[in-house]
């Protein structure tokens with residue numbers, strides 16, 4: 514049974530072994546906040562039980578973005594009563610999911626298919642466009658949209674008193690960045706804005722990635738630099754009419770992952786996204 518581990522003062526991360534995805538719990542004096550809810554009802558039930566081993570307090574929920582492994586547990590962990598926060602684009606996407614869309618996700622992740630198909634999608638009912646400040650039982654927490662990156666509806670969760678940022682999939686530690694719904698040309702600027710927040714924190718910063726172990730400022734900087742290099746390779750390649758495969762062959766993250774990014778970037782430059 515996965516458990517939460519404290520990564521900063523009153524901030525706990527549960528690193529779930531399937532997809533190595535993180536859920537983060539911020540515990541205030543008389544309320545808590547749970548960031549991301551895993552991929553299936555069964556995983557979410559484990560998550561809810563793990564929360565109760567840390568705190569008996571009521572909690573609200575935040576989704577960092579619309580991908581299923583971060584929000585399909587909403588209905589189980591939030592029940593009908595707890596607020597669920599997300600970027601407005603995330604809420605719109607989840608509201609638009611129908612049985613066919615669920616079937617497509619299930620087909621992409623066959624080992625989780627039964628759970629995905631059994632999911633009742635709880636659409637976030639509190640939305641953020643740019644920034645919202647929450648009072649989590651006396652603790653200030655900021656929900657911030659920094660621009661397009663991993664998706665166009667990424668939110669980061671900033672806990673200033675713990676020098677912590679929950680970055681969602683804008684930062685990944687245990688694998689390369691995911692480009693399937695990404696905006697590779699915009700992601701470097703978004704990561705630069707994230708870096709500015711991280712560098713503005715008082716104390717040694719903790720950054721919780723969407724997947725993998727918690728990292729620090731240097732990891733975010735290194736990922737920013739790689740994404741910036743990738744973006745310029747895409748711009749140059751597109752300007753020179755180079756085949757996407759040729760650009761991907763010399764790009765960071767290996768040709769397979771990079772090709773997804775290059776195709777997205779080319780589509781963006783052609784006005785096809």
Ligand SMILES: [Zn+2]
Pocket residue numbers: 578580663682691723
């Ligand atoms: Zn994602």
